[in-house]
Amino acid sequence: MIALENVTKRYGAQTVVDDVSVRFGEEGVTALIGPNGAGKSTLFGLVGRLVRPDAGRVTVDGTDVERTPSNELAKVLAVLRQDNHVAARLTVHDLVEFGRFPHSRGRLTVHDREHIERAITYLDLEAYRNRFLDELSGGQRQRAFIAMVLAQDTEYVLLDEPLNNLDLRHMTEIMRLVRTMADELGKRVVTVLHDINFAATWSDRIVAMRDGRVVADASAREIMRPEVLAAVYDTTVDVREIDGRPVALYYG
Amino acid sequence: MLTDPATTTSAPPATRRTRIATRWAQPGVRLAALGAAVLVLAAVYCCTDVPGSLAFALEIRSLSVLAMLVVAAAVGVSTVVFHTITQNRILTPSIMGFDAFYVLVSTVIVFSSGSASFLGFDQLTLWLVQVVVMVAFSVLLFTWLFGGRRRSIHLMLLVGIVLGTFFRSSTEWMQRMLDPLDFQVLSDAMFASLTRPDETLLLLTAVLVVLGCAAVVPLLRTLDVLTLGEPAAVGLGVDHRRVVMVLFASVSVMVAASTALVGPILFLGLVVANLAYSYAGSFRHVWTLPTAVLIGVICLLGGQLVLERVLGFGGTLSTVIDFAGGLFFLYLVLRKGAR
Ligand SMILES: Nc1ncnc2c1ncn2[C@@H]1O[C@H](COP(=O)(O)OP(=O)(O)OP(=O)(O)O)[C@@H](O)[C@H]1O
Ligand SMILES: [Mg+2]
Numbered sequence A: 001m002i003a004l005e006n007v008t009k010r011y012g013a014q015t016v017v018d019d020v021s022v023r024f025g026e027e028g029v030t031a032l033i034g035p036n037g038a039g040k041s042t043l044f045g046l047v048g049r050l051v052r053p054d055a056g057r058v059t060v061d062g063t064d065v066e067r068t069p070s071n072e073l074a075k076v077l078a079v080l081r082q083d084n085h086v087a088a089r090l091t092v093h094d095l096v097e098f099g100r101f102p103h104s105r106g107r108l109t110v111h112d113r114e115h116i117e118r119a120i121t122y123l124d125l126e127a128y129r130n131r132f133l134d135e136l137s138g139g140q141r142q143r144a145f146i147a148m149v150l151a152q153d154t155e156y157v158l159l160d161e162p163l164n165n166l167d168l169r170h171m172t173e174i175m176r177l178v179r180t181m182a183d184e185l186g187k188r189v190v191t192v193l194h195d196i197n198f199a200a201t202w203s204d205r206i207v208a209m210r211d212g213r214v215v216a217d218a219s220a221r222e223i224m225r226p227e228v229l230a231a232v233y234d235t236t237v238d239v240r241e242i243d244g245r246p247v248a249l250y251y252g
Numbered sequence B: 001m002l003t004d005p006a007t008t009t010s011a012p013p014a015t016r017r018t019r020i021a022t023r024w025a026q027p028g029v030r031l032a033a034l035g036a037a038v039l040v041l042a043a044v045y046c047c048t049d050v051p052g053s054l055a056f057a058l059e060i061r062s063l064s065v066l067a068m069l070v071v072a073a074a075v076g077v078s079t080v081v082f083h084t085i086t087q088n089r090i091l092t093p094s095i096m097g098f099d100a101f102y103v104l105v106s107t108v109i110v111f112s113s114g115s116a117s118f119l120g121f122d123q124l125t126l127w128l129v130q131v132v133v134m135v136a137f138s139v140l141l142f143t144w145l146f147g148g149r150r151r152s153i154h155l156m157l158l159v160g161i162v163l164g165t166f167f168r169s170s171t172e173w174m175q176r177m178l179d180p181l182d183f184q185v186l187s188d189a190m191f192a193s194l195t196r197p198d199e200t201l202l203l204l205t206a207v208l209v210v211l212g213c214a215a216v217v218p219l220l221r222t223l224d225v226l227t228l229g230e231p232a233a234v235g236l237g238v239d240h241r242r243v244v245m246v247l248f249a250s251v252s253v254m255v256a257a258s259t260a261l262v263g264p265i266l267f268l269g270l271v272v273a274n275l276a277y278s279y280a281g282s283f284r285h286v287w288t289l290p291t292a293v294l295i296g297v298i299c300l301l302g303g304q305l306v307l308e309r310v311l312g313f314g315g316t317l318s319t320v321i322d323f324a325g326g327l328f329f330l331y332l333v334l335r336k337g338a339r
Helices: A041-046 A070-076 A093-099 A110-122 A139-151 A167-183 A196-202 A226-233 B014-027 B027-047 B056-084 B100-118 B123-147 B153-176 B180-190 B198-228 B231-235 B240-262 B267-279 B285-308 B317-337
Strands: A001-009 A014-024 A027-034 A057-062 A077-080 A156-160 A186-193 A206-208 A215-217 A240-244 A246-248
Touching: A014 A041, A014 A057, A014 A093, A014 A215, A014 A240, A014 B027, A014 B100, A027 A167, A027 B123, A041 A057, A041 A077, A041 A156, A057 B014, A057 B267, A070 A077, A070 A226, A070 B285, A077 A139, A093 A110, A093 B014, A110 A139, A139 A156, A139 B285, A167 A186, A167 A196, A196 A206, A196 B027, A196 B198, A215 A226, A240 B180, B014 B056, B014 B285, B027 B056, B027 B267, B027 B285, B056 B153, B056 B198, B056 B240, B100 B123, B100 B153, B100 B180, B100 B240, B123 B153, B123 B240, B198 B285, B267 B317
Parallel strands: A027 A186, A027 A206, A077 A156, A156 A186
Antiparallel strands: A001 A014, A001 A057, A206 A215, A240 A246
């Protein structure tokens, strides 16, 4: 279980995460939604030890992340960051290999190689495995980073906007993959999504943030109501029922 | 699970040429080629153009070759490691004010007690003072700016640049007030000299450089992960702060020791590191580090050969390196800008 207890993070005078208490990590897929600047990435940073809380504490499986040895945490928790940039010239395969670092410390075993192969296959990257990252399209690169996270093979997986840069087909396929990770590989996935229809379609639970606070935390169906969405995003969103599923209309 | 119909490339027929090309692409082969080049250059340097007895020439020259190897190792390893931990490829540890600090310390000695005492100083004492003061300076800077809660490499670089500038201007101010003779002694001492190293100092420097490298070796794979940047490395379980402390400490020891031995030639690091990145054929530090070291030896040996045997000058290699390094730096900056 990932638990945040009364966690606060400030940058100067601005409180970016404001006394948040929330738990993640039950089986299935949780979507984290909210407007730009709501504090979603900061929340992930707090869990991933990139950001230190000013108050409160963050635990993973009961131990404080500040006190867990880095390497142990990396075996149970993987984070896909919102913006990934690599200066060195790496190939897709090199990058995915890094996902095994917490387990192998760089000396790959047969088992590690299986994970690498599986991740490359799942992310549809066989044809690009020997390409350098700077020779890929934005969506292909995004898939390579997701493959690295998958290869890390952790119980908890945090994905910050995994659908960035992806085309229609790959958006759906990534969400299907996220479902597979949860349902077949038993991982507990938390993913930041901006498209609430994807969130509603593919996740079991939706947590909504705004101004550094968790303002809603419920099943997809309960969140997909005009008044809830209006309160989260501060704009009117129409919700229709199509084929028995709630669909938000926000295209203008 | 997902399929991509568009891309199934058939492998090209393995002609002899492609086989050679693939083998050449292997980092190991490339490194071996460099090693061979170093051996040939060293043999040429030691055994040709012998004025008197071969044994005597060999004794003197093998010491210079060892000095070059030690300096190339210190400069190559420290620059590549520095590039990786700071996530940039156009700065060298000299940005932290190392060489400026070295010149400042020497100037202070001459300024406060005159060139006679500077020359009168036991070489070993001088070397020790330089090394200790330089290491202490960088460790202080590092723990102040990186050890606390704020830990920012960029802040550390910025403060390093500011301090470096301060050292340079204080040095200049003092040098203006020196008498011409003292100034002459000082500037002679500030030019890197590789050809007549003091044996004891060379051995001591070699020991420190070996220790520095020994601290880096267990972290080779971790260094690879650090190329992904701090956030990604932390996500992969790297204890970033501890690792960077160890790496930075060995960088400072190596830079301090080699600077105290031959004077500032950190521009060399910029050249060899960047050549190594394009030549090594892999981003992995197992390959880039030794490649950078061997390229450094080739630059020093080759440069010395050309200067000494072809052009007939002696002892001005550092000027040439600084000039060539400066041009190379401009090239790197312009190329970055053009892209
Ligand atoms: N290092 C920082 N220094 C100062 N302010 C920061 C820093 N990082 C984030 N912030 C601020 O914190 C707030 C929350 O940022 P965060 O990245 O968590 O938002 P987000 O919910 O992920 O938004 P988005 O949907 O745009 O990714 C923003 O107002 C941002 O400006
Ligand atoms: Mg974000």
